[in-house]
Amino acid sequence: MQIPDIPNTHALIMLLLTAVALYFFRRDDIPLETSSLAVLVVLCLVFTVFPFEIDGKHLEPSSLFFGFGHEALVTVCALMIIGHALVRTGALVPVGRNLAKLWKISPTLSLLFTLIVAGALSAFVNNTPIVVLLLPILTSVAIRTQTDTSPMLLPMGLATIVGGMTTTIGTSTNLLVVSVASDMGLPRMGMFHFSVPALIAACVAIAYLWLIAPKLLPSRKALLPDTSPRLFSAYLNIDEESNSKGKTVAEILKLTDDQMTIESIQRKPDYRNIRPFPDTVLQEGDRLQVKDTPEQLKEFEAVLQATLFSGAHKVDDDHPLKAEKQMLAEIVVIQSSELDGRTLRDVQFAKRYGISVLALHRDGKAMDIGRRSIGNVVIHTGDILLVQGEAEQLSELRETQGFLIIDGASDLPYSQKAPMALLVLFFVIGVAAIGLLPIAISSICGILILLVTKCLDWKEASAALSSQVVLIVVASLALGSAMMQTGGAEYIAQLFVALAFDLPPAGVLSALMLMLAVLTNIVSNNAAAVIGTPIAVSVAQQLNLPIEPFILAVLFGANLSYATPMAYKTNILVMNAGGYQFSDFIRVGMPLIILMWISLSFLLSWLYLW
Template sequence: MQLVTSVNSHSIAVMLLTVLALFLFTREKIPLETSSLFIIVALTVGFTIFPYEYENKELHSIDFFSGFGHEALIAVCALMIAGQGLVRTGALEPVGRVLSKLWASSPKLSLLLTLIVGATLSAFVNNVPIVILLLPILTAVSIKTKTSASKVLMPMGFATLIGGMSTTIGTSTNLLVVSVAVDMGMRDFGMFDFIFPVLIAGSFAIVYLWLVVPYFIKERRAPLMDTSPRVFTAKLMITEESASKDQALNELILKTDGMMKVLRIHRNSNDMYVLPNSKTIIKAEDMLVVEDTPENLKSYEKILDAVLYSSLGAVDEEHPLLEEEQQIAEVIISQGSKLNNTTLSQSRFLQRHNLIALALHRSGKKTETVLKDIAEISLKIGDVLLIQGKNEHILELKQSRELLVLDATSDLTHTKQAPIAFFIMFGIVAVAALGILPIAISATLGVFLMFLTSCINWKDASNALNTQVILIVVASLALGGALLKTGAASYIAHLFVLSMDGMSTTFMLSGLMLLMAIMTNVVSNNAAAVIGTPIAIGIAQQLNLDPEPFVLAVLFGANMSYATPMAYKTNLLVMTAGGYTFGDFLKVGIPLTFIMWITFSWLLPLLYNI
């Protein structure tokens, strides 16, 4: 990279666009995909209208689309699909079964083992499938032992993030940093080239998550902790003496302030069911089939002067509503979920699975209950649906693996393709680690083998791919390229060195890492990594030093996504399942960031003699 100590109009425009991009990436009301597409459009249109030459050659605006075919993006997408293969086949279930058994005998030791296993697996597999595997197990254990899941879920989630930073394929952030560095002329990192510093820093972090966090984090109660059914299907019988006799159905609904929802009408006179119509006249001995909470059903009984019946007969103090075959479960909207950006009514999710929606919880919002029209709310990643249904219907939903389901059981299922998917994933990692094939090629080959062996189908693959991830990667690569080729990255590096004039190299390295750690918790970690990498190399060139430790400072800092729930997608999954607040992430995540930052700030200068 050519050293630049002055700016031109194009580099100023790119720096301003970078600031705007970082601002847009923090806006919750603007989809990340939209912000990413805007950056791509702004760069391509801007450089077409205002051409730019560098090193005696023109910068073609069409080059900003090259991120769609970049080796790093190919590897990220292929690994996401391969990870989906592990989830769909249940290839990791044997690990889950062993952990589930251990929790019953020694919870303290089991937590440590869970943290180590989660971190180890995440070094080779995207941490989303790992979290999806462990969430139901830890939730079920918490319910059975009557302890709070909040004591263990956040430590588990953070352990997978720590493990993910230890190899080149552990996270998409690592893949991007390594690929951008290679594009800029650095040597290619081997899969385990930076595992040693992560092992040391990660050991301190795991001890903190194991021994400290469970004792000071506030106990939170997730909606699932109360496992009694919340909604019942019952019948309201209109008697001969009832004041509601011979009235239209809409008049009866108005008496309940519009709250009562009638599913159908059971007409005893000819033993038939009638679909509800607002003009239907309700006759004596008609039974209105209604679905609601016990309190509301008793209220309707009084308002309509009716008699409440369940499947066991009339409901009274001696015979309360009781449904032994019903159970409660949580459905978390995760990345790739079919329910993301749609409503329950549009997807017909409840009807297809014979379930009832009790409540919807969204982080930072008041929980919507059954009294609200949950079916018409557009669902987002991180939302949690509280559902109720028969045991077999909940089990079918879990076995379908279409959604992340948490219930009171730790039942784990796997298919006959599970061993095949596991060995294919092992082959992807081994071939790349041994240097036989680049990870983009070995992962693509692995995906093809998963299709060939029916571990996944094309529907699974499309669910695994995430538009948000793809566009943020492409936009970040385009922005990073523009910063580099216009000289903006070199100029920012020059300003950074000037601002640190008189400071030691260790201080500069540490400061860069801390800056990345702050950015990754506010904006996308991939954006922070790709923008930071050319700047890190520029700083090293300004100082005439080996760029490798500066690139690793960016990589490590961009992976410290601990302090906010929106910093990483698994943080949102853990937040909803554990009932955490934004403050809980600050309380646990800031000390964890400090531990990792201080340790790396000591290790990197020591390892690279700077």
């Protein structure tokens, strides 16, 4: 084994930056957008302060911004918008309704059919809308049949990742690998270029998810049971003897240690509502409208020396507090939500929607925070909120983009624009499949049609985009390009070949795929794919072997994101909705990774190397 010589300084800096970037991409306490932007900034500063020359020409730092206009990013964003249109118009509702009916006939066959449908749809549509569609359906099925959701949700979520691997547009990872390979001079891969090995391996995966995975999963309880304290609306009447008379709102809030929230003040003689400004002075006869737990309300009554009323009755043993018309529901925060990356207080959630948040669930467990502190917690995609509100308020929230209500009884929206949204999807896929237009152009045309036909408006289209996806793609493309141009990728390839020098070509191919499979379960799959692609090209060139199978090894390896919740965004959604723990993903995901790795390694070697 011959260890390659140390590369140039710029290549070493790129390797160090790559390691640092992968570490920060993994951190949960730093937004992925911030880490991605930091990588891009550092790259530009390095090549500005320490210029690098390639074949007599300086590498221009501004050239690292090419990712913002890269066709892969344009296509990814366009397909995200089209997928969002399918959800907003309810175009996939017939699929969901038929699946729900089938579950009543045969749960075993229904699970198989659900896995196949989820995988097939994900081959052409971003899998997040598919998971968003199926989560309430499967939850509802479990409630009606009094069965556990555990054997259903995780296999369904993993099936969408498996299905997304089968076409070039199935995931942003595929699009990036194909586009980067094309940028490096390789022939452009068509939509179904690698579908044969992917579909064969997908059949193995679906069989595993149908027959074996449900048996590996333990029963999981509901995430946020109805044991959380309910909130009750009531009135605190300021009597003649009350020590609050003549005090300002700010002063009485201080008496309650700022625990009380006054929704409005009703003032005589006509009990009109006035706003509870801090300097508003309370008068005798004022009624403070508040909402809290019974214990807190009684505490406020004592501290303010007020009288607690519920409706027209004084609260006592004969007239206890009642939460009439109030319902509990679980709300999943999905990617397009305005809450993602913000706090409930930032968006004035309670005031805007008239709904109170009782508890917050994240990463498989309830967060140990007081209800008063929930408003200051930064919300992330996949978080689940236990909320309380009236049926009409919850119904309105259900129509708001960015929230998925898992109450087992929600009706999926369906509009007259649904057929048009489906036609646009078929148009985008069809013209790209036959080679009439590149997918980047056909998808942009599809968005224009959606806007002109009012299937979407610009606000909804922009809400479908993810700053995380945009910045991680741009930063990864820039880092991959810098590694390739400075020789960093070639050095890693030389080192990889040196370590695998005793292996046959098929063994090297398999080892490369395994390396990407491990990496994609730790960091972003897009970052792993973009950084791994130039390495794959260098490995193939050094071994004097066909480049295509090594590119596909990176593509498939970067898609094997089954073993950790953070490996793929839909894993987080499924984890929270099903109450799964980290160990459940390892228990089900690791065997699936091994199965797919063995299957795809054999298929790629058989089709390209033997």
